[in-house]
Amino acid sequence: MTTATATLADVRTVNVPLGSRAYDVLIGPGLVARAGALIGERLGPARCAIVTDRNVASFHLAALEAALGADGRLVGSIVLPPGESTKSFRELEPLCERLLDTGLERGDLVVALGGGVIGDLAGFAAAILRRGVRFVQIPTSLLAQVDSSVGGKTGIDTPQGKNLIGAFHQPGLVLADTDVLGTLPERELRAGYAEVAKYGLLGDAPFFAWLEKNHPSVFALDPGPLTHAVETSVKAKAGIVGRDETEQGERALLNLGHTFGHAFEAWCGYSDRLLHGEAISIGMCIAFRFSAAQGFCDAAAADRVAAHFTAVGLPTRIGDIPGDKPDIEAMMKLMAQDKKVRHGKLTFILARGVGEAFIARDVPPDTVRGFLAGEIGASAGR
Numbered sequence: 056m057t058t059a060t061a062t063l064a065d066v067r068t069v070n071v072p073l074g075s076r077a078y079d080v081l082i083g084p085g086l087v088a089r090a091g092a093l094i095g096e097r098l099g100p101a102r103c104a105i106v107t108d109r110n111v112a113s114f115h116l117a118a119l120e121a122a123l124g125a126d127g128r129l130v131g132s133i134v135l136p137p138g139e140s141t142k143s144f145r146e147l148e149p150l151c152e153r154l155l156d157t158g159l160e161r162g163d164l165v166v167a168l169g170g171g172v173i174g175d176l177a178g179f180a181a182a183i184l185r186r187g188v189r190f191v192q193i194p195t196s197l198l199a200q201v202d203s204s205v206g207g208k209t210g211i212d213t214p215q216g217k218n219l220i221g222a223f224h225q226p227g228l229v230l231a232d233t234d235v236l237g238t239l240p241e242r243e244l245r246a247g248y249a250e251v252a253k254y255g256l257l258g259d260a261p262f263f264a265w266l267e268k269n270h271p272s273v274f275a276l277d278p279g280p281l282t283h284a285v286e287t288s289v290k291a292k293a294g295i296v297g298r299d300e301t302e303q304g305e306r307a308l309l310n311l312g313h314t315f316g317h318a319f320e321a322w323c324g325y326s327d328r329l330l331h332g333e334a335i336s337i338g339m340c341i342a343f344r345f346s347a348a349q350g351f352c353d354a355a356a357a358d359r360v361a362a363h364f365t366a367v368g369l370p371t372r373i374g375d376i377p378g379d380k381p382d383i384e385a386m387m388k389l390m391a392q393d394k395k396v397r398h399g400k401l402t403f404i405l406a407r408g409v410g411e412a413f414i415a416r417d418v419p420p421d422t423v424r425g426f427l428a429g430e431i432g433a434s435a436g437r
């Protein structure tokens with residue numbers, strides 16, 4: 056599914072400025088077919104082990120194997136089950152052993168070909184294999200192209216909460232081939248769009264306004280608007296990560312909607328019932344409604360956010376989650392595991408308006424409990 060006629064002139068490059076660990080994110084068509092040469096130019100003659108999932112493999116693995124096999128650098132491909140539940144200890148252990156069986160050395164490369172699940176899992180395996188081997192991200196979902204492949208957060212989920220076991224481990228290169236999005240299911244495209252909109256909501260009001268107008272072209276995968284949306288997102292993330300790699304401060308803004316959203320995902324058992332992007336769509340709407348309830352922003356801003364997510368077909372309320380409704384005490388327990396908790400206090404990303412998110416470190420649990428109980432109550436019978 057790559058464009059044979061695409062040239063490197065169509066490719067945008069965003070640098071993630073991390074000193075000795077800086078790397079490029081290439082965005083554009085035809086990158087999978089050129090992966091061998093692009094990796095060779097930037098990372099030298101390393102050998103590669105591909106990690107992917109069954110869905111992605113069925114469309115794109117042969118092309119990547121051909122690209123990496125051409126110059127003899129491919130040592131093997133590992134194909135895992137698709138879905139969030141793959142981001143687990145259950146899959147991590149055999150993955151590490153299979154990677155060791157390929158004989159991959161520290162200077163070699165784990166190549167993650169897939170969405171955020173494969174990127175997070177394979178990146179974490181690379182971080183702990185032989186105490187750290189290099190890795191390359193080839194993100195194949197919209198979510199992975201705009202968010203998870205950039206910034207070095209890797210890890211797995213546990214019943215206690217999302218991404219609670221993991222490491223910061225930066226990739227050496229990211230190849231975001233926009234052609235591969237052509238095979239992504241519509242629901243996954245929508246879920247990834249929630250993270251695109253996040254960049255507008257957290258710090259770029261003009262970008263959010265652009266999305267309100269241009270979202271049909273993004274969903275149609277029109278190359279110009281699609282590349283603009285991916286590049287704007289990656290630039291925003293690269294800037295934040297470059298200033299605060301390990302989330303001591305500003306990086307927490309990228310967590311807008313996630314304290315609520317992660318708790319919903321855990322409640323749903325990390326299943327297809329609720330995708331990550333859907334969970335954070337609801338989470339961002341709640342964060343804006345909560346901000347309005349606390350007097351930080353106008354109710355009109357919260358309405359505007361929900362109206363846009365509704366327009367693109369994303370869920371905005373707890374009542375949009377299929378099945379039984381979350382239990383408030385279970386939610387509070389899950390949110391208490393959030394990695395932003397400091398001295399036992401919950402941290403939320405709230406907003407003064409569209410494009411004006413801020414970090415609120417001192418939100419009293421009872422205020423959150425009361426508000427969220429109201430959101431859950433309002434969803435009853437929906």
Ligand SMILES: NC(=O)c1ccc[n+]([C@@H]2O[C@H](COP(=O)([O-])OP(=O)(O)OC[C@H]3O[C@@H](n4cnc5c(N)ncnc54)[C@H](O)[C@@H]3O)[C@@H](O)[C@H]2O)c1
Pocket residue numbers: 108109110111114137138139142169170171172173175195196197198199202203204205206207208209217218235236237238239240243246247250331332
């Ligand atoms: N590390 C980070 O900074 C970061 C950022 C955001 C999200 N995440 C994590 O990313 C995960 C979600 O990622 P996701 O939405 O990509 O989910 P995913 O990896 O499960 O991919 C979505 C689905 O689409 C399929 N798919 C992917 N690319 C395809 C393609 N081109 N053609 C056909 N099918 C394709 C996959 O097989 C899967 O079924 C979550 O675990 C989330 O926590 C991490």
Ligand SMILES: O=C(O)C(=O)C[C@@H](O)[C@H](O)[C@H](O)COP(=O)(O)O
Pocket residue numbers: 202206208217218250302306307309310313394
């Ligand atoms: O890169 C970041 O920083 C983010 O917060 C991006 C989020 O979209 C992503 O879901 C991330 O995995 C959440 O991180 P966590 O530290 O809350 O697990």
Ligand SMILES: [Zn+2]
Pocket residue numbers: 202250313331335
């Ligand atoms: Zn996210």
